[in-house]
Structure formats: structure tokens, C-alpha cells
Amino acid sequence: MGAMARMSPQERREAIVTAAMAVMERQGIAATTVRDVAAELGTSSGLIHHYVDSMDDLLAEAFARAAGDDLATTRAAVESGQDAVDRLALFFDSYARADDDFGMQRWLEAWAEAARRPALQRASRQLNEAWHSLLASIIRDGVEHGTMRSDDIEAAAWRVLSLLDGLMLQVVAHGALTRAQVDAWSRAGAERELGLRPGVLGAVSARSM
Amino acid sequence: MGAMARMSPQERREAIVTAAMAVMERQGIAATTVRDVAAELGTSSGLIHHYVDSMDDLLAEAFARAAGDDLATTRAAVESGQDAVDRLALFFDSYARADDDFGMQRWLEAWAEAARRPALQRASRQLNEAWHSLLASIIRDGVEHGTMRSDDIEAAAWRVLSLLDGLMLQVVAHGALTRAQVDAWSRAGAERELGLRPGVLGAVSARSM
């Protein structure tokens, strides 16, 4: 009954961040404590601070990893699209598929915690920017190929993203809307925003039938 | 130096909630403690629990009061409108005027805290519903008088509100957008949603010139 198996610094750091992600997923960002992460790892709490400067840093890194994974998933899904319209449809598909996911809840907690945790705020802002950037690149492609219309691509991307976020908020925070409504309405909003024919972005339910 | 001036239970309760609101405004919901509220009042911490069952209840009541005041302000502003379109424009005016306000930040914190505080969650859901209801009543009026078009008033209200929320999120949480952009884009979105002529909801900047 001695110490936990000795690991290389890289492995251990990795394990710590992974454990933090798991606890975050289960209990939320604000309720994730050093001791919880240590318990998840099966090690002592002192070990955490041997690899991490502060709890703020750890939470920021765990959030960045989790949210970054989500972004990477969507990015990968989008890449398989034939043209811009197809890629935009895949963007919504991928977003909607995070159905049983805590994606949006995570963002909510990050925004609120950001007031007290500078590192977490930096991570959140950077990832938000990356999502906008992904969406803008799809739209830019569509405009250049003449399949989408927009005289301000950046702005259009913000509007599409904001509608999606606002609708998701109602699902996660209030339970006032269903995922299906968010899915249909956000696609319809994007179609109008980008001068697409209504329905071309196809709701999941419609396309899977 | 004896006890604080004796007050009637009603006055004292009122004073406690008011003090809690002030602390909430200054430090945020999550960072509002019993001792902070007592210090704001200039009384002892024990007094708080003599009037309030739990911190959850107190925070919920303080949030409900603060957010309820915001809603009442907008409701009052809206009532002075001549017709539905005018009232909708006033709705956006009132929302935009809360410029130096902590309105949206308060909602953010409420959503995140709601996970741990049932009473706060109830208050937040109820007020959210009230905002939607106010917006829906304006739209219903417009549709009935033929100045607005919508085949699903409830849904339209959710979409207008969600776009506004999503855009505000970018201002408050990330600083990625400006209030002016939110104002212009949310009005334009509502005009499209309700079949209004572009510009009739008039941005604040345009109308004040």
C-alpha cells in the first residue's frame, strides 16, 4: 500500500487534466475541487499542485480541452461536406448531435466562473473566437462560390451563432424549448441570413427520414 | 454602542433584501455571503437568518426583485407606445438603455448558480417566462391589427428573444460585440421575423438623430 504508480511528468499532467475533465463533466466547473480531482485519479491532493500552479489554471486547461474536443468534432464533420451549403448543414448536424452532451452547460458555467478566474476567461474567449471563425470560413466559402449571399460575413457568422446560442440557452437553463425547436429554428435563421432557399439546410429529422 | 435600531419585521425583511441586492450588484450572486449582506446593513450576521430560512431563498428573492424591476421598467416603457410596432421599438430602446446595467451579467450568474440553488432556479424560470410573455403580447397585438405577420406568435417571440440574448452574451461574456451591434442586429432580426419593413423598428442612434 504505497504511493500511486510513478508516472512521467507528461503522463501525469495528462492524467490530471483528464481527471479534471471527468469531474467537471459530472459536477460542473464551479464544484470541481482539488480533492475531487485527486480522488478521481486515486492519488493524493498534494500531487495536483506539484503539476499545476493553481486551480484556475487547471480548470482553464480542462475546459479548453473539453470545449476544444467539441470544436474539433464539428470541424471534422464539416470537412466532409461537398460544398459550403452542405458544410453548413453538417455544422448544425454536429451541433445537434451533442444532444446528451453537457456542451452548452459547460459554456454557461465558464461564462459565470470567468468573472473570478482569469485563465478560464482567456480560454473561453479564445474558443468562442474559434467557433465564430469556423462558421465564418464556411460562409466565406459559400459567398465566394455564389451559393450564399452576405455583405458582411463576420457579422453574419455572429448572428447565426448568437441565435443558436440564445436558443440553446432556453433549452439548458430554462427547459423552455426543445432541441428539435432549436435545431429547426437555427437552421431556418441561417437560411434567411444567407439568402438560402428555405429548407436546404435540412433539419435532422427531415433528412434522416 | 448597542444593537441596531429595532425595526418592524416587514421593514427589516425589506431592508435585508435591498441590502442583498446591493451586494449582488457589486460582487455577483455567487460571491454574496451572509456576512456581506449583514455588513451592508450594518447589523450582525445572525439577524439575517432570523428573517430568512436559507441563503438560497435570500438570493432567489434578491434576484427576483432586481430582475423584476428591470422587467417592470421595460413593461412601463412599452405601454406608452401607440401601436404594436411602436411598442416593439420601445422594447428594444428600453433593453438597450440598460447600457451601464448589470442586467445580463445577473442572468448569467443566475443560470450557473441555478444548478445548486433550487429557489433561484424557480425565480429565474419564472422571470424568463414573463419576458417571453411580454414580447409575445406585443407581437400578438401586432398580428391582430395586421401590422405584423407571424403564423406562430409564441415561437416568434422565442426567436426574437433568443437572438437578443445570444448577441448580448457576446457583449457581456466575451466582449466580442458592441452594444450598438446588438441593438441594430436584434432589431433587424425582429423586423425580418415579423414581416416588417426594414428600419421601422429604428435603431436608437437613427431615431435620436
Add this chain to the structure above:
DNA sequence: GGCCCTATTGGACAAGTGCGCAATAGGGGT
């Protein structure tokens, strides 16, 4: 095989939390 480096331990620490309770004091009703 032994030694040293460092990963790992486990608890101390100070600061903070919500809540409860015995003691106090002040004002209104008689």
C-alpha cells in the same frame, strides 16, 4: 546492488462558508 532524484504522500494551515443558539437590550403596552 546501492544511491540519489523526484514523484508522491498526507496532513497542516488559514481563510472562508452557512447556520444555530444563548445572551442582551430596547421599545411598546399595561
Add this chain to the structure above:
DNA sequence: ACCCCTATTGCGCACTTGTCCAATAGGGCC
């Protein structure tokens, strides 16, 4: 003027938090 009711006090309690540090132990290099 007195007395009782209760608003108010001020501290204690049990618990949690992040952070730190001396002690320990295990594995790789000579």
C-alpha cells in the same frame, strides 16, 4: 414606571476550500 416580548447580538460549530511543505518511497542510472 415597569415588564415582557422579541429584535438583535456575537460568537461557536462543523464543514469546505486552495495552497503549501516536510516526510516518504520507488525507480532508473552508476
